[in-house]
Amino acid sequence: MKKPELTDLGWLGPRDEMDRASHRFGRCSECYEIICVEKAVTSERLLEAFRKHSDLAHIEAAKPSPKQILSVRCPTCGAKPGEKCELSTGLPRTNPHRDRRLIAKD
Ligand SMILES: [Zn+2]
Numbered sequence: 001m002k003k004p005e006l007t008d009l010g011w012l013g014p015r016d017e018m019d020r021a022s023h024r025f026g027r028c029s030e031c032y033e034i035i036c037v038e039k040a041v042t043s044e045r046l047l048e049a050f051r052k053h054s055d056l057a058h059i060e061a062a063k064p065s066p067k068q069i070l071s072v073r074c075p076t077c078g079a080k081p082g083e084k085c086e087l088s089t090g091l092p093r094t095n096p097h098r099d100r101r102l103i104a105k106d
Pocket residue numbers: 004028029030031032033053054057058
C-alpha cells in the first residue's frame with residue numbers, strides 16, 4: 001500500500017481575516033476525505049490532523065490480522081505457521097514477535 005498523502009491543499013475564507021471562521025483544508029489521496037482545520041494560520045496543524053487521520057484510517061487498518069500473522073513462520077523464534085510465538089522458556093507469548101508481524105504484512 002502506498003502512503004496516503006495530503007493533496008489539494010487550500011484555504012477557505014478571507015485570507016486577511018484570520019480571526020473569522022476560516023478553514024485550511026486538504027484532501028487525503030487514499031480515501032479522498034477532506035481534512036480541515038479551523039483558523040489554522042500555518043499548515044502545521046492541518047498536517048497534524050492529517051497524520052492522525054492517516055494513522056487511524058489507513059495505517060491501523062493496514063496492520064495484519066492475528067490470522068495473517070499466524071500464517072507465516074516467525075523469523076525470531078522459529079514458530080511454525082499456525083503456532084504461536086514462544087518465549088525463551090517455551091511458554092507462548094501474548095504477542096507475536098515484531099519481525100513476524102512485519103513479514104505478515106506482505
Ligand atoms: Zn484517508
